[in-house]
Each structure stands twice: as C-alpha cells, then as structure tokens.
Amino acid sequence: MDLLDRIIKQNPFWETGQIEGIAGFKKRLVFNNILKYLGEKQIISLIGMRRVGKTILMHQFIELLLKEKERKNILYFSFDEISARGEDIIEEVLEIYEEQILKRELKDVYIFFDEINHVKDWQVYLKRYYDMNRDIKFFVSGSSSVLLKRAKESLSGRIYEFEITPLSFGEYLYMRGIEVKDPLIQSGTIKRELNRYMVGGSFPEILGETDFEKIKMYVSSVVDKIIFYDIPKVYDVREPEILKGMLDVISQSPGMLINYKTFASSFGITYQTASKYVRYLEMAFLIKRVYNYRGSAIARSRKLKKAYLSTPAIAAVFFDFETEFIKAAPKLIENLVCLHIGARFFFREYYEVDFVDGEQVIEVKYRNDPEIKDALDVTRKLKMKKLLVITKEREGEVELNGIEVRFVPAWRFLMG
Numbered sequence: 001m002d003l004l005d006r007i008i009k010q011n012p013f014w015e016t017g018q019i020e021g022i023a024g025f026k027k028r029l030v031f032n033n034i035l036k037y038l039g040e041k042q043i044i045s046l047i048g049m050r051r052v053g054k055t056i057l058m059h060q061f062i063e064l065l066l067k068e069k070e071r072k073n074i075l076y077f078s079f080d081e082i083s084a085r086g087e088d089i090i091e092e093v094l095e096i097y098e099e100q101i102l103k104r105e106l107k108d109v110y111i112f113f114d115e116i117n118h119v120k121d122w123q124v125y126l127k128r129y130y131d132m133n134r135d136i137k138f139f140v141s142g143s144s145s146v147l148l149k150r151a152k153e154s155l156s157g158r159i160y161e162f163e164i165t166p167l168s169f170g171e172y173l174y175m176r177g178i179e180v181k182d183p184l185i186q187s188g189t190i191k192r193e194l195n196r197y198m199v200g201g202s203f204p205e206i207l208g209e210t211d212f213e214k215i216k217m218y219v220s221s222v223v224d225k226i227i228f229y230d231i232p233k234v235y236d237v238r239e240p241e242i243l244k245g246m247l248d249v250i251s252q253s254p255g256m257l258i259n260y261k262t263f264a265s266s267f268g269i270t271y272q273t274a275s276k277y278v279r280y281l282e283m284a285f286l287i288k289r290v291y292n293y294r295g296s297a298i299a300r301s302r303k304l305k306k307a308y309l310s311t312p313a314i315a316a317v318f319f320d321f322e323t324e325f326i327k328a329a330p331k332l333i334e335n336l337v338c339l340h341i342g343a344r345f346f347f348r349e350y351y352e353v354d355f356v357d358g359e360q361v362i363e364v365k366y367r368n369d370p371e372i373k374d375a376l377d378v379t380r381k382l383k384m385k386k387l388l389v390i391t392k393e394r395e396g397e398v399e400l401n402g403i404e405v406r407f408v409p410a411w412r413f414l415m416g
Contacts, residue, residue, distance in 0.1 A: 004100060011076055013062065017071055022063065027060055030164060031057065038137075041130075042158055043126060043130065043155065044138070044140070044162070045142075045152065049143060050230070052167075057164065058139055061112075065110055073102075077114065080115040087121065090113070090125040108136075110139070113141070115141060123155050126138055143230055144234050166203060166311035168414075169197050170416030172193070175207055190411045198332050200218065203222070206218050226286060231281075231284050235280050242267045243277055247281060251309060252318065254315070254334065255338070257305070258306065263277075287309060288339070289308075290308065291346075292347065293347045303348075309335055312332040315332065330366040330367075334354060337414070338354075349381075351374040362387075364389075364390045380403070389407045390409075
C-alpha cells in the first residue's frame with residue numbers, strides 16, 4: 001500500500017462525514033480541559049500508555065470539528081504501523097495531503113498525528129510548519145515520555161502537553177453510567193464495581209468486561225507490545241524478557257522498594273542495566289516511582305525508591321486466576337491510592353508510612369482494625385497535624401495527641 005492509499009484509508013470521514021468506531025465511548029474528563037486550547041495556535045500533545053484512549057480522544061475532536069469545518073481541512077495519520085519510517089515521512093505525508101487532497105496551499109487546517117514518537121526528530125518538522133504562520137493546528141500523540149518531553153523542550157512555547165492516564169475509579173464509574181447520589185446506600189454497588197475496576201476497568205475498551213481470561217489476554221497484548229516493540233525501538237534493550245520479568249516482580253508486590261543490586265543479581269545483569277531498565281519501564285508509562293521524603297532533591301535521589309504500577313490492571317498479566325488477583329487487593333488498593341493522589345513521596349526511617357502528601361501523612365491499611373502507632377510516630381516526627389488512614393470499612397475522625405486522624409474506606413476515597 002503506497003502512502004496516498006494509507007492516508008485515504010485512515011481518513012474515511014472525507015467521504016462519509018462521519019467518525020466510525022467511537023460510538024459508545026463517552027468523552028473523558030480531560031476532553032473539556034483540552035477543548036479550551038482548541039482555538040490556540042499551540043500544538044496539543046497527548047502522551048500516555050498504549051490503549052488509554054489517546055486515539056479515541058483525537059477522533060472525538062475530529063468529530064467535533066466536522067460539525068463546523070470542511071472535511072478535507074482535517075487530516076488524521078497514525079505512524080504506529082507504517083513500515084517505512086524515513087526521516088522525511090512527515091514532510092511526505094503533508095506534501096501528498098497538500099497536493100493531492102487539498103489541492104491548494106497547506107493552511108487553515110487541523111493535523112492529527114498519532115504515535116508520532118515513532119518518527120525521528122518529528123519536532124524539527126512540526127516546528128518549521130508551526131513557524132510558517134499558516135494557521136495549522138497540530139495534535140500529536142505518543143507513548144514514550146522521553147521522546148515527547150525532549151520535543152517539548154525544543155518546542156518551548158509552541159506546545160501544550162496533556163498526560164492521558166488510565167481511567168481513575170471515579171472516571172470509570174462515570175464512563176459506566178453509574179451516578180453516585182448516595183454513597184452509603186449505593187456502597188454495595190460501589191464496592192462491587194471497585195473489584196471489577198481493579199482487574200481491567202482502567203482501560204476504556206474493556207471497562208465493562210467481566211471475563212478474567214479475556215481481560216488478561218487484552219492487558220497482556222498491551223504490555224507485550226510496549227515491552228517487545230515500543231521500548232526496544234527507542235532504547236538499547238537486548239533482552240526485553242528481562243524488562244517483563246522486572247515488571248512481574250513489581251506486579252507481585254506494588255509499592256516494593258527498588259533494589260537495583262537485587263534486580264541485577266536475580267536477572268544476571270549489571271547494576272547500571274537494572275537501573276536503566278527500571279527507568280525505561282517508567283518512561284513507557286508502565287510503572288511509577290515514588291521517592292523517600294527528604295528535605296532536598298539530592299537527598300531524595302540517594303534513597304531507595306518505591307515502584308508502583310501505572311494501573312493495577314497490569315498485575316492481571318502475571319496472575320493465573322482471578323482469586324489470586326483478589327487476594328492481592330490490599331497492595332493493589334495501596335497502588336490505587338498512590339495513583340489517585342499523584343503520590344510523589346513516602347517516608348521510611350525506622351518507621352515507614354505509605355505516602356506524604358502536602359501537609360498530611362497517608363497510610364493505607366486495607367482492613368477494619370488498622371494499627372496506626374507507627375503512622376502517628378511518623379506524623380509527629382514530620383511535625384504534621386493530619387493523618388489519613390485508608391481502610392476497608394472503618395470510617396470516622398478522632399484526635400490523638402494533637403493529631404487529627406481520619407479513617408476513610410477505600411471505596412469512598414477512590415470515588416474522587
């Protein structure tokens with residue numbers, strides 16, 4: 001298939017005036033945030049893990065534009081599966097679009113480039129077109145934070161970046177059409193949905209799926225594509241199987257302390273390689289690192305860090321049965337709390353607490369009778385006045401030695 005045929009195939013709305021394949025997908029909450037910048041000249045960049053809805057978002061914006069703009073003034077092109085990715089591929093696509101589709105000067109158009117991180121030095125080409133002042137509005141998406149953040153630096157002032165994350169629990173409920181009017185009365189429903197959400201509900205395409213094996217197959221395909229295809233195309237990874245093995249270890253115990261020496265010994269690699277591989281997993285949006293709370297960035301960088309999954313659904317890849325997955329609920333709930341608050345810090349020095357968030361300590365104790373003595377000691381040590389304890393069912397507030405302690409059930413806290 002030549003390039004012109006690919007372009008035409010990817011833009012069937014030029015003929016039909018309709019966007020296919022997005023019926024039934026509600027607009028994500030980030031849609032309205034991005035919409036505010038639709039009339040701005042700056043490039044809109046959508047970054048995030050595969051299958052979290054970047055392409056659907058693009059098509060939803062195209063659907064919106066089709067109501068007001070000439071069909072041919074909108075171009076969508078995905079670089080994900082194209083076999084020949086020469087350095088001039090962007091220029092070739094735009095020249096064909098200009099000469100054979102528009103048949104006029106390239107201006108007053110909307111260009112959507114999906115998975116652009118597959119194109120080397122793509123920012124150089126977009127910068128040139130951007131600076132031509134032809135009212136070209138670019139939307140780009142990608143699944144590699146390193147490449148896109150490097151581009152952001154070279155496109156300073158010309159690009160607005162939005163990270164598209166897996167669905168939060170609150171957004172999952174919204175996408176499922178579950179309106180929470182009375183959390184107490186609806187608590188049974190919410191708890192059931194939380195269990196479903198943990199398994200695979202963070203991916204928009206399968207948020208209603210209940211068959212564990214189908215979910216496992218879907219998430220496995222996403223993870224394998226990232227580990228065996230995306231990461232090796234960007235980084236020097238000779239044994240991607242080791243990447244998957246490291247992700248397996250993290251999935252078994254989200255929130256584990258990252259010990260590069262242990263990883264190196266277990267997988268027969270060097271300390272430096274272990275460190276790089278963990279960073280690659282993070283840059284591909286598969287894991288999130290959280291730092292030990294200290295006064296300076298240098299001190300934090302020297303301490304051990306924790307690793308969490310970018311979505312608990314990744315753990316489904318490495319569990320054989322749904323019952324095993326459910327047994328891991330306490331650690332997965334901790335993982336969800338980490339993502340929900342956008343955690344940056346934990347604290348570990350004699351005693352340990354899960355998170356330090358602003359002016360409060362957060363401890364996840366997914367049981368009904370949580371022991372909080374250590375958490376209280378850390379709260380005092382950090383000279384803070386608030387301790388939030390995420391529980392299974394216990395709820396309420398109490399003051400202990402001048403510290404305000406709040407107990408909140410995970411299902412209520414994660415609703416957002």
